[in-house]
Amino acid sequence: MTLSRREFAALGLAAAASGCRYLPLPGxxxxxxxxxxxxxxxxxxxxxxxxxxxxxxxxxxGAPQQPGVTAGRANQFDDPALRALFVxxxxxxxxxxxxxxxxxxxxxxxxxxxxxxxxxxxxxxxGLAMRGHTLLWHHPQWFPAWVATYDFGxxxxxxxxxxxxxxxxxxxxxxxxxxxxxxxxxxxxxxxGEMRQTVFTxxxxxxxxxxxxxxxxxxxxxxxLVYNDxxxxxxxxxxxxxxxxxxxxxxxxNGVPIDAMGVQSHIxxxxxxxxxxxxxxxxxxxxAFLDEATGMGLDLVITEFDVGDQTMEADVTARDAEVAKLxxxxxxxxxxxxxxxxxxxxxxxxxxxxxxxxxxxxxGLLKRPLPYDDNYQPKPLRDAVADAFRAAxxxxxxx
Numbered sequence: 001m002t003l004s005r006r007e008f009a010a011l012g013l014a015a016a017a018s019g020c021r022y023l024p025l026p027g028x029x030x031x032x033x034x035x036x037x038x039x040x041x042x043x044x045x046x047x048x049x050x051x052x053x054x055x056x057x058x059x060x061x062g063a064p065q066q067p068g069v070t071a072g073r074a075n076q077f078d079d080p081a082l083r084a085l086f087v088x089x090x091x092x093x094x095x096x097x098x099x100x101x102x103x104x105x106x107x108x109x110x111x112x113x114x115x116x117x118x119x120x121x122x123x124x125x126x127g128l129a130m131r132g133h134t135l136l137w138h139h140p141q142w143f144p145a146w147v148a149t150y151d152f153g154x155x156x157x158x159x160x161x162x163x164x165x166x167x168x169x170x171x172x173x174x175x176x177x178x179x180x181x182x183x184x185x186x187x188x189x190x191x192x193g194e195m196r197q198t199v200f201t202x203x204x205x206x207x208x209x210x211x212x213x214x215x216x217x218x219x220x221x222x223x224x225l226v227y228n229d230x231x232x233x234x235x236x237x238x239x240x241x242x243x244x245x246x247x248x249x250x251x252x253x254n255g256v257p258i259d260a261m262g263v264q265s266h267i268x269x270x271x272x273x274x275x276x277x278x279x280x281x282x283x284x285x286x287x288a289f290l291d292e293a294t295g296m297g298l299d300l301v302i303t304e305f306d307v308g309d310q311t312m313e314a315d316v317t318a319r320d321a322e323v324a325k326l327x328x329x330x331x332x333x334x335x336x337x338x339x340x341x342x343x344x345x346x347x348x349x350x351x352x353x354x355x356x357x358x359x360x361x362x363x364g365l366l367k368r369p370l371p372y373d374d375n376y377q378p379k380p381l382r383d384a385v386a387d388a389f390r391a392a393x394x395x396x397x398x399x
Contacts, residue, residue, distance in 0.1 A: 039386075040088060040089050041089045041090070041371075041382070041385060041386060041389070042089060042090055042091035042092075044386055044389035044390060045091070045342070045343065045389050046091065047389070048335075048389060048392045048393070048394050048395065049394055049395035049396055050335075050340070050341060050342050050343065050389070050392070050395065051091040051092050051129065051341075051342040051343075052089070052090060052091060052092070052342065052343050052344075052345075052385075052389070053090045053091055053092025053093055053094065053128070053129070053131070053342065053343075053344050053345070054086065054089075054090050054092075054093070054094070054344060054345040054346070054347060054348050055093075055094045055095065055096040055133075055304070055344065055345070055346050055347060056076060056077060056082075056086060056093055056094075056095065056096060056119060056122075057075075057076045057077065057095070057096035057097055057098065057352070058075055058076070058077040058078075058095075058098060058115045058118055058119065059075040059076075059077070059115070076096075076352045077118060077119070077122070079352075081376055082348065082349055082352065082376070083122070085348055085349070085372065085376055086348060087126045087128070089348065090128065090348075091128065091129060092128060092129045092130070092131060092342060092344065093119060093122070093123045093128045093129070093130050093131070094130070094131035094132070094133050094303075094344055095115075095116055095119045095132075095133060096133075096346075096347075096354075098115040098116040098119060099116050099132055099133055099134065099135075099171065099175075100133070100134060100137055100142065101136075101137065101142070101143055101144055101147075101167070102142065102143065102144045103115065103116070104116060104171070105144055105167065106144060106146075107146060108146060108150060108163070111170060111171075113174055116174075116175070120175055120177070123177070124177065129179055130175070130177055130178050130179065131178060131179065131180045131181070131182070131303075131344065132171075132172075132175060132178040132180065132181040132182065133181075133182045133185070133228070133303070134181075134182040134183070134184070134185040134228065135167070135168050135171060135172075135181055135182070135183050135184070135212060135216060136164070136168070136183065136184045136185065136208075136209075136212045137185040137186060138184055138185065138186065138187035138195075138196060138198060138200070138208070138209070139185075139186050139187070139196055139198070140196065140197070140198045140199070143198070143199075147199055148199060150163075150199070152199075152203060156202075156203045157203045157204055159203075160199070160200055160202075160203040160204050160208075161204060161211060164200060164204075164208065164211060164212060164215070165211065165215045168212060168215045168216055168219060169215065169218075169219050172216065172219035172220050172223075173219065176220070178220070178223065179223060179224060180223060180224035180225075180226060180260075180301070181216055181220065181223055181224070181225055181226065182226050182227075182228040182262055182303065183212050183213050183216045183225050183226060183227065183258075184209050184212050184213070184227050184228070185228045185229070186228070186229050186230065187209060187229075187247070188229055188231070188240060188243040188244050188247060189240075189243070190230070190231070190237070190239070190240040191239065192239060192243070193239035193240060193242050193243030193246075194243060195209075195243075195247070206250075209247070209251065209256075210251065210254060210256045213225055213251065213256045213257055213258055214256065214257065216257075217257040224259045224260055224299070224301075224341075225257055225258050225259050225260070226258075226259065226260045226261070226262040226301055226303070227244075227247070227248065227251075227258060227260075227261055227262060228261075228262030228264065228301075228303050228304075229244055229261075229262065229263075229264065230264040230266060230304075231244050231263070231289075232265075232267065232286075233278065233282040233283070233285055233286040233289075234277075234282060234285075238285075241289045244261070244293075245289070245292050245293065248261065248293060248296055248298065249296065252296050252297070258298065259298065259299060260298055260299035260300060260301050260341070261293045261298050261299075261300055261301070262301045262302075262303040263300060263301065263302055263303065263334070264302075264303050264304040264305075264346075265302045265303070265304060265305040265306075265330070265334075266304060266305075266306055266308065266346065266355075267305075267306075267307055267308070267326060267327070267330055268306075268307040268308035268309055268310075268312075268323065268326055268369070269308055269309070269310050269311040269312065278326060278329045278330055283329075283333055286333065287333070290334075290337060294337060294339045298339070299339045299340070299341050300334070300337055300339050300340040300341070301340070301341055301342060301344070302331075302334060302340065302342070302343040302344060303344050304344060304345075304346040305331075305343060305344065305345045305346060306345060306346045306347060306353060306355060306369040306370055307323045307326060307327050307369050307381060308355055308359065308367065308369055309322070309323055309361075309367055309368060309369060310359050310360075310361055310367070311361075311362075314363050314365055316368070319368065320368060320379055320380045320381065321380055323368065323369070323379075323380070323381050324379075324380035324381050324383065324384040325384075327381055327384040327385065327388075328384040328387065328388060331343070331384065331385060331388035332388055332391060335388055335389070335391075335392035335393075336392070336393065338393060338395040340395075343385075345370065345371065345385075346370075347369075347370045348370055348371055348372050349370060349372045349373070349374065349376055350366070350367070350368050350369065350370050350372065350373050350374050351374040352370075353367065353369050353370050355367050355369045368381075369381075371385055
């Protein structure tokens with residue numbers, strides 16, 4: 001039976017029963033860190049029982065290059081002004097690319113944690129919580145090249161499972177401080193609504209997803225386990241949403257340990273083909289999707305928020321206002337769900353956004369998708385995020 005948002009809230013937060021120490025527990029109180037500014041984005045989120053954070057990167061992604069994609073942005077982490085802004089505004093850090101297979105698993109035999117270690121040390125030194133992204137980006141395009149030619153031997157299913165579980169256990173053991181993992185990322189094809197086929201499905205079928213989650217739970221028994229994807233509203237996303245729901249329903253039916261659905265939230269035109277509009281009809285269809293997911297007992301997470309402005313006004317003032325309006329409407333709806341635990345932006349400062357490398361504007365102007373401009377000054381989008389937190393209903397504190 002599918003529960004509505006109201007019915008689910010009335011039942012209480014069933015996810016707390018999973019034992020995950022970063023899910024809310026009855027009676028938890030909000031305690032702001034000493035000296036915190038009540039006007040920062042994280043403090044505004046904490047006042048409503050949530051947290052705010054962002055990704056942070058240490059240099060070029062190392063990912064396979066795509067048509068129209070530049071060689072990589074400057075090293076964000078070496079920018080002291082960005083680090084200061086991050087510590088001021090954020091409570092949670094997630095590595096942008098440093099924990100993906102192509103970054104840490106250059107060969108079958110070796111792991112390179114050097115870049116991820118820099119971010120983990122920074123989080124520890126500054127008191128930031130840390131998310132993990134991602135244990136399995138289940139998309140053939142984003143595995144390191146060696147995976148496609150790997151010799152799985154005479155018992156390929158056994159070797160495929162060993163390779164996957166070894167990877168998850170090794171990475172989880174390296175970072176026990178991580179409170180939430182995007183265990184599986186983007187396994188649903190947005191055109192077909194079916195699971196993407198990879199070398200792992202060749203030998204393990206759809207059980208590869210189950211294995212990933214079960215192994216993550218064994219390695220991190222008190223960690224929030226998330227399925228993360230970029231599905232969104234609108235008719236062209238119907239197959240994507242339906243496929244994600246089928247996956248989640250199967251996992252729940254089979255008793256697979258999963259705590260939350262991650263909604264990437266790359267919204268706006270030019271960001272994964274999401275329409276700029278978010279009208280009443282869009283909102284109804286989107287709420288129906290969220291109601292289905294939360295009705296399964298899952299929490300929600302905004303994991304990668306930004307606003308693409310590929311086809312918006314050229315005038316900066318008008319464009320910033322349009323970006324802020326879309327963000328205001330979208331976040332207002334998302335934060336109305338008390339199952340939503342935290343909001344992660346995919347960057348803070350425009351010049352470091354991945355969207356500047358992809359889907360360029362026809363007029364050649366630089367995109368402005370993040371809360372702060374190239375000079376680290378707050379924009380209307382930052383105000384929209386802050387206002388969304390202020391207007392959000394309170395929820396049990398996220399410990």
